[in-house]
Amino acid sequence: MSTQTIHSEQIESETGKLGMWIFLFTELFLFGGLFLVYAVFRVKYSHDFHHAAEELNTFIGTLNTVFLLVSSMTVAMSITAIQKNQKNFAIFLISITILLAGLFMLNKYFEWSHKFQFKIYPGSEVLKNLPQGELLFFGLYYMMTGLHALHVFIGMILLSINIVKIKKGSVNQHHYLHLENSGLYWHLVDLIWIFLFPLLYLIT
Amino acid sequence: MKNEETHISSYTSHAVVLIALLILTTISVAATGWHLGAFTVAAALIIASIKVATVIINFMHVKYEGIFIKSMVGGVFVLFALIIIITFIDYYLR
Numbered sequence: 063m064s065t066q067t068i069h070s071e072q073i074e075s076e077t078g079k080l081g082m083w084i085f086l087f088t089e090l091f092l093f094g095g096l097f098l099v100y101a102v103f104r105v106k107y108s109h110d111f112h113h114a115a116e117e118l119n120t121f122i123g124t125l126n127t128v129f130l131l132v133s134s135m136t137v138a139m140s141i142t143a144i145q146k147n148q149k150n151f152a153i154f155l156i157s158i159t160i161l162l163a164g165l166f167m168l169n170k171y172f173e174w175s176h177k178f179q180f181k182i183y184p185g186s187e188v189l190k191n192l193p194q195g196e197l198l199f200f201g202l203y204y205m206m207t208g209l210h211a212l213h214v215f216i217g218m219i220l221l222s223i224n225i226v227k228i229k230k231g232s233v234n235q236h237h238y239l240h241l242e243n244s245g246l247y248w249h250l251v252d253l254i255w256i257f258l259f260p261l262l263y264l265i266t
Numbered sequence: 267m268k269n270e271e272t273h274i275s276s277y278t279s280h281a282v283v284l285i286a287l288l289i290l291t292t293i294s295v296a297a298t299g300w301h302l303g304a305f306t307v308a309a310a311l312i313i314a315s316i317k318v319a320t321v322i323i324n325f326m327h328v329k330y331e332g333i334f335i336k337s338m339v340g341g342v343f344v345l346f347a348l349i350i351i352i353t354f355i356d357y358y359l360r
Contacts, residue, residue, distance in 0.1 A: 079335070080334075080335065083335060083338060083339065087338075087342050090342065090346065091346070094346050094349070097350075098349065098350060098353055101350065101353075101354075102353065102354075102357055105354075105357070120295065120298075124291065124295055127291055128288065128291065131284060131287045131288060131291065132284065134284075134321060134325050135280050135281065135283065135284040135325070137325075138275070138280050138324075138325040138327075139277055139280050141275075141327075142274055142275050142276070142277060142280070145272065145274045146274065245325075245326075246326055249321055249322075249325050249326045252321060252325075253318050253321055253322070256314050256317045256318050256321070257314050257318070259314075260294060260310035260311065260313070260314050261310075264294065264295065264297075264298050264310050265298075265306060265307050265310055
């Protein structure tokens with residue numbers, strides 16, 4: 063491989079990562095807007111928000127936080143593994159990440175279906191009769207956790223593609239931009255949850 | 267942009283970061299029982315911000331990035347903080 067090729071690959075990797083960061087910034091402002099709406103309504107209807115937040119299960123929220131934090135570590139470790147050319151270990155770590163993401167989604171499913179049982183879902187009669195602030199809290203809860211769950215799902219797909227790419231060899235010790243960018247996306251999913259968790263589950 | 271060898275983080279360093287994050291999570295959950303009053307929200311958000319910074323610096327490898335990405339990431343968070351501050355100034359003064 064000539065020096066020029068190595069140089070152009072280095073630039074490609076730098077620009078690829080820069081593009082990913084810019085995309086992550088747009089994602090940050092997508093959720094940032096929702097955080098801002100939450101913050102303003104929380105100040106306006108602090109009593110209702112306090113009351114509604116007590117409906118949420120702190121244990122499930124904490125468990126999901128642990129799942130995402132551990133998965134963030136395993137995806138970061140998978141990059142170390144691929145850099146050290148430990149392909150099988152990298153695949154193992156990514157699989158663990160996907161498994162933890164699956165457990166997060168399973169928990170979310172139980173949490174949402176529990177609320178649905180009590181007829182607390184957008185547009186339900188029970189929700190319509192709640193005070194204005196509680197209605198807003200649950201609206202924001204479903205919107206923010208729903209949008210976040212969609213991101214978890216997309217992250218799972220991106221990470222699965224990486225397993226295929228490592229097996230095929232297109233992601234390897236020298237070319238791992240795809241894994242790095244998927245990792246960055248996965249960390250963003252974790253970052254958003256780090257803020258969602260105290261805002262929805264802890265501040266009661 | 268940097269030209270030096272790519273930095274390879276050790277498995278141990280990632281594990282240490284995870285332990286720190288789990289300790290912060292425990293503190294944040296425990297803090298809800300401390301009845302800090304108005305500071306409950308502030309405490310929860312400060313701990314969340316420390317956790318976010320830890321993930322960005324260590325797991326997202328910003329520590330090893332060039333000055334360009336470092337300043338962009340820092341700048342975006344300053345911008346976001348400004349948006350929150352300006353919104354609340356507007357909200358309280360109207």
